[in-house]
Amino acid sequence: MNDLAFPDVFMPAVRPPESSQGVALWCAFRGHQILVAEIGDTYCLPEWDQFQRSGLTAQHELYLGTLAQQPCYAVELADTVEAPTGMTFINLRPLLFHLSREMFGVAGRAYQLISWHQQHRFCGCCGTPMQQDDNERVKRCPACGLSCYPRISPAVIMLIYRGNEVLLSRSPHHPKGMMTVQAGFVEAGESLEEAVRREVWEEVGLGIKNLRYFGSQPWPFPNSLMIGFIAEYDSGELNVNTDELETGDWFAWDQLPAHIPPPMSIARSLIEWFVAKNRAEFD
Numbered sequence: 001m002n003d004l005a006f007p008d009v010f011m012p013a014v015r016p017p018e019s020s021q022g023v024a025l026w027c028a029f030r031g032h033q034i035l036v037a038e039i040g041d042t043y044c045l046p047e048w049d050q051f052q053r054s055g056l057t058a059q060h061e062l063y064l065g066t067l068a069q070q071p072c073y074a075v076e077l078a079d080t081v082e083a084p085t086g087m088t089f090i091n092l093r094p095l096l097f098h099l100s101r102e103m104f105g106v107a108g109r110a111y112q113l114i115s116w117h118q119q120h121r122f123c124g125c126c127g128t129p130m131q132q133d134d135n136e137r138v139k140r141c142p143a144c145g146l147s148c149y150p151r152i153s154p155a156v157i158m159l160i161y162r163g164n165e166v167l168l169s170r171s172p173h174h175p176k177g178m179m180t181v182q183a184g185f186v187e188a189g190e191s192l193e194e195a196v197r198r199e200v201w202e203e204v205g206l207g208i209k210n211l212r213y214f215g216s217q218p219w220p221f222p223n224s225l226m227i228g229f230i231a232e233y234d235s236g237e238l239n240v241n242t243d244e245l246e247t248g249d250w251f252a253w254d255q256l257p258a259h260i261p262p263p264m265s266i267a268r269s270l271i272e273w274f275v276a277k278n279r280a281e282f283d
């Protein structure tokens with residue numbers, strides 16, 4: 001493969017290069033927290049030499065691939081280790097606001113693959129210790145042949161609009177006061193389109209039309225892939241299902257709630273798309 005073809009893209013791989021550790025990025029996890037280097041009031045992922053100087057020992061090491069040709073590793077640390085001077089452990093989610101989208105993607109990928117490694121040490125069928133395949137990101141059982149790939153849970157996220165109004169709601173697990181677009185996990189055997197229509201019907205009792213794809217975002221909390229859609233209101237009266245949502249309502253594009261999802265989230269991108277669409281039409 002021509003390694004100049006995709007200079008800024010992450011290229012996954014299973015086998016590490018012979019010698020490039022000097023500049024490699026290390027995503028080292030203590031439980032759910034990642035080790036980061038502190039730079040003023042922001043953070044970055046440590047490189048290999050910083051990690052070496054820290055004196056921390058990896059319990060397990062996993063090669064991820066390259067970001068802009070820089071090798072990236074995921075590391076599992078013992079639960080008892082302390083962060084060395086100039087570094088700290090933080091939860092993954094706040095890192096969204098400190099790293100580039102690409103760099104955060106690497107950290108999210110590392111988090112999911114370390115979790116996958118931890119949760120698939122033994123075969124789920126026969127209990128034999130699993131073995132990592134040399135060429136592919138899969139663990140195989142040497143006794144019964146079961147293969148386990150890293151798990152990804154698709155979730156649909158959709159902006160529903162009616163003229164110049166958008167439907168926003170909040171569920172109990174959202175940050176207090178935040179209003180956002182609808183979302184939900186795809187069920188086994190369901191298409192993405194079916195999942196969107198079912199979620200909208202279940203949560204707010206509405207029918208939709210003109211459903212179209214918007215974009216997607218990996219969301220490593222814990223293994224989601226958010227698949228974004230836009231749709232227009234078609235039928236029904238707004239009827240918020242209080243088993244799933246705390247509240248929900250229509251909001252005019254220029255009178256949105258004060259607290260909406262943060263930048264970098266696909267929910268925010270959907271809302272910004274709607275505002276830009278209306279600004280172009282009405283201003």
Ligand SMILES: [Zn+2]
Nearest residue numbers: 123126141144
């Ligand atoms: Zn087995």
